[in-house]
Amino acid sequence: MSLSLLFKVQKILRPILLPVSKGYGAAMARRERKYVHGEYERFRPACPCISVGNIGSGGSGKTPLADWLLKWAEREGLKTVLLTRGYGAKPARLPYPVNGFSPVDEAGDEPLMLANANPQAKIIVDPVRKRSGAWAMGEFKPDLMLLDDGFQHMAVERDLDFVLLTPDDFTSGWNQVIPCGTWRESVLGMQRADVFFVKSGPRAFTQMRSLIKQRLAEFGRPVFQFELCAKGLKLLGGGERLGFGSDKYLLFAGIGKPEILREDAVEYMGRKPEEFMIFKDHHAYTAQDVELIRKKAAAMGVKKIICTPKDAIKLTKLGCEDFYVIDLEVEFTESIFFDRTEEAPFNSWWNKQILTDAYSK
Known part of the structure; x- marks a missing residue:
């Protein structure tokens, strides 16, 4: 809810x-x-x-x-x-x-x-x-x-x-x-x-x-x-910090108060997500979840699948190296x-x- x-x-x-x-x-x-x-x-x-x-x-x-x-x-x-x-x-x-x-x-x-x-x-x-x-x-x-x-x-x-x-x-x-x-x-x-x-x-x-x-x-x-200030994006598979760009994207999260994340993402990316998938706080992601996320992204032709660091930590063993995580710093x-x-x-x-x-x- x-x-x-x-x-x-x-x-x-x-x-x-x-x-x-x-x-x-x-x-x-x-x-x-x-x-x-x-x-x-x-x-x-x-x-x-x-x-x-x-x-x-x-x-x-x-x-x-x-x-x-x-x-x-x-x-x-x-x-x-x-x-x-x-x-x-x-x-x-x-x-x-x-x-x-x-x-x-x-x-x-x-x-x-x-x-x-x-x-x-x-x-x-x-x-x-x-x-x-x-x-x-x-x-x-x-x-x-x-x-x-x-x-x-x-x-x-x-x-x-x-x-x-x-x-x-x-x-x-x-x-x-x-x-x-x-x-x-x-x-x-x-x-x-x-x-x-x-x-x-x-x-x-x-x-x-x-x-x-x-x-x-x-x-x-x-x-x-x-x-929490977003400084850019990083691939879950590793690498340097990247710019946000303006590509179409799918956003998903299993956090408290996800509505705030959506507002922030619109500001970062300069556009609304094609889809915002909300999971319960601390959600334990499964291979079926990842498959569903990928299917939705493919159906909408999005180039970036984006989540938060809290989500990313649970996706490392589910083949999500091409997903992006928002790189945040406290200010x-x-x-x-x-x-x-x-x-x-x-x-x-x-x-x-x-x-x-x-x-x-």
Whole structure:
């Protein structure tokens, strides 16, 4: 079901869903209090720990931001471990360290992407992250630990909570808790955030600046805009980055919020896709899927079949070397501070001292 259709259904059923939504939000608040008061066991890493998570679900850019942090840590000479549940993964053992040779069905698509892009880091899959965290501390003795999708995973203590939002979270999605909306907890949970990120273009962020300030001023935390900028195309079979061109193309994706990808692709390619095939998030592609994609492309006479890096990682053994993947890079531009700090993009503001100060508190 597309997000737009989901929103329509939620709006129609809101009178029925609202009591459930309020109950869910209250249950999450009680759970948080139990962790805070020590009623639930927590694991404390013996190094700085950053959680990269969100208040809603899907499409907020957690994996690209985690990738950026892993690369920053490497430049700073920090040995880093990233803990992830590995959505959809079926690891042979737990905890499961991922490397570039791990089968995608064992590792999961996003952990394998991160491992391929950051061979110096340790990517560990385990739904019980206090277990994998303790194991990784003993095994690798890291200088930094990252929690992927960790905002609601309070069993591991962290020094900084990076909370990612999308433009929808500030408008129709604001404080709309499951099942009325996509939020995993109510707005009260935002008090735990240390840094906010908004995944949008700089122009959209500027247009929303007053609304963002209105929504987030009470928390007093810095807010940074970031976006995934497409730099070109690459063949799945390897090779140099290529220009987009203006050829007819078929686009397909199994990601959260695919509608945003379609809009972006139109901008990149200068034209609409002849076909946009949407698969469920984290879809496990099969030979039959590839055959269907190829048949549709041939029927429409398209010259390029294009997907995202998240899709590409699952297609490497299905004979898709001639498919194209969008080559993306994270870029930071705008920011909002609620104190006298001079506004600067995240990559200019962020440094090792901020991490050290948070750890020493």
